[in-house]
Amino acid sequence: MSIPDRTLLEWLEEPSTERGLHFADVRDAWTFRSYAELAGLTLRTAEALRRRGVRRDDVVVIVQRSSPGFVAGLFGAMAAGATPCSIAPPFAFQRADDYDKHVSHLFATAAPALTVCDEDSLDHVAKITANLGLPAPVVFGELIDGVAPAPRPYPPAESALLQFTSGSSGFSRGVRISGAALRANVTAMRRWLDWSPELPGIAWLPVHHDMGLIGCLMNIITTGCDGWMMQPEDFIRSPLRYLRCISEQRVGLAAMPNFGLAYILRRVKPADLEGLRFDSLRSVILGAERIDPQVLEALEELLGPHGFDRRALLPAYGGAECTLAATGLPLGEGWTARAPESGAAGSPADARIVGCGRPLEGVGISVVDDDGAPLPDGAVGEILVSGTSLASGYVGDAGTASGTSIGAETLRTGDAGFLHDGQLFVVGRLGDGLKVHGRMVFAESLEARLHELGVPERRVAVLLGVRDGAPTGAVVLENARPGWKRAAHEVLSDALTDARLLAVDVPRGGLAVTSSGKPRRRVMWKALTEGTLPGTTGPLIAD
Known part of the structure; x- marks a missing residue:
């Protein structure tokens, strides 16, 4: 079947009243919004933004959870001829000071003409915009109150999207995505997945992350299929609810990082899956971080008896x-x-x-290679x-x-x-690597080996470099358990031979990570070399 190339706003022209997005609510139920409803909300938002003074090529920052308001804010900014930029709400960070530091940089870079947020984020975001001298944020409901929809989208902006890198190497960097590039990537993904409106999708990833925003939400909406939308905390609270939805709604497409699969394996037992079927699930996109083959094998073992095909893992x-x-x-x-x-x-x-x-x-x-020549x-x-x-x-x-x-x-x-x-x-x-006897050793490889030996993801980071003139490998352990240092010593001493080995013990929440959970290795390495890395640093000795 030929998969057509569709514009980003083409879904607004003849939106379906039968298909749409199903948003998880606080109970074990879903709230349905048809594409016709969402299209009307989007065009109301476009007109409201123009009335607020937003003009072509202005940036509109959206600080909202996955919701009808977020959908309308994202596509409404595009329909207003502006450039949307999704920034994480405060709930995405454990500590308020981390949020302020991270998000202040994003706001300063984006320099929005207007910020649209939900009520829960208003007070926090208002302080940040005030400190930067930016226009005060507006709550989505107040923005569209009493505004009739625009008859059609305004001429599009030069940049269809402003998104930020993960910041694993330092501050996140703003990246301008043209309409042609965004359309080409969404179309390429749809053709890769052979995705049609008849094939439902499901998502729990945050919409301030490109995998959740483009890979899930935009693909679902521009394809025009039914989408089942959960918040990240919904998935964390009950991955079984996520699996039940896939089974009951015959969902065909999903996406997540490796840690999402690992979380399912920790929380869901074979007995929990009685009566469920996963033969409809044909595509589970895996990205954003290194993939553990043991996790893939374990998932096959868990879901295989219920019709899951290993070839669905993509x-x-x-x-x-x-x-x-x-x-x-x-x-x-x-x-x-x-x-x-x-x-x-x-x-x-x-x-x-x-x-x-x-x-x-x-x-x-x-x-x-280092000279730019192609390698075999x-x-x-x-x-x-x-x-x-x-x-x-x-x-x-x-x-x-x-x-x-x-x-x-x-x-x-x-x-x-x-x-x-x-x-x-x-x-x-x-x-994030160190050359040892002419061969490169990479931190991600060492971390993957530690995970195989039982050290959980997001509780460890390996830092590699030259410190005080000596090749050095440091393992940062968050709230270390017995046996972790023994595993770290085994892995690092085997791979790094003559390098100096260090252990850094940090308390819960002490591991520096991005908003999507990736370890900020180079940030921690810089702090280690400057003597400012929190925690206790000493020689790595097997416990």
Whole structure:
């Protein structure tokens, strides 16, 4: 079946009254909003924004949870000819001071003409905008009160979206996405997944994250299928509810990082799944972080007796500068894991790198050496991306810490990987590695090995570099349990041989992570070298 290329706002023209979005409520029930209702709300928002003085190419920041108001704010800003930018609400951060520091930078970079938020976020966001001298935020309900819908969308902005990188290497960077790039990426994903309106999707990822925003929400809406929308805390509270919805509603598409699958495995037991079926689930997009093959195997074991097909697991690779997706495993191929053939880290975990699929339509992938020369299959180098989905550029100070840069036609990702038979295998960040006896060791590989040995994700980070003139590996353990240091000593001493090994004990919440939970390794490394990393630092000795 041919999957058509649709504009981002085409769904507003003849919206369905039968299909739409189903939002999880506080009870074990769902609130339905048809696409016809959402279209009317979107055009009301577009007109309301124009009446508030928003003009073409202005930035409109949206600070809301996944909701009808968020949908209308996002697409309403586009329909007003403005550039929407989704920023996390305060609930996404454990500590208010972390939120203020992070979000103040985002607001300063975005410089919005208007900020639209929900009532729960208003007071907090108002303080931030006031400190920066930006216009005061407006609650969504007040924005559209008494406003009739615009008859049609206004001329589109040059940039269809302003989104931010994860900030794992420091401050998040603003990335401008053109309408052509966003349309090309959404269309490429739809064709990759063979996604049609008859195939329902489900999402729990936050809409301030590109995987939740573009990979889930935008794809669901522009495709015109039924979408079942949960908040992140809904999923955390009850992953079984998520699985029940997939079974009962015959959901075909889902997406999440590796930690989401691992969380399901921790919380859901085989007996909980009695009577459920997962044979409708044909695509589970996996991205945003390194994928653990043991988790994939365990998920197959849990859901397989209920009709789940392992070929539904679709690892993918991309990033904010790619709009979202650059590669994805084709339907029906089945995931594989392998080791690089040369230039690889010495960690046992490298034998289990999960492939992230093949380039999507309109995307080019290459792996090059330090001089930019293409490398043969199996050789580790820097991943370069080209094609129609690349971002237009950065907003404000692009910075250099991440190692990622957008050229005229090519994105230098700062990621290390290798190709095998046209499939991409991602090893880790180039700035998060250490050369040992001529071979690169990557922090992500060591962390993956620690997870295999029982150290939970999001409780450990490995930092690699040269400190005081000596090659150094440091393991940061959050609220360490017995046996964790023994596992860390085993893994690091084996992979790093003569390097100096350190352990940093931090309390709960002491591990520096991004809003999506990725470890901010280079931020922590910088603090370690400056002596400002919180916690207790000492030699890594097996406990």
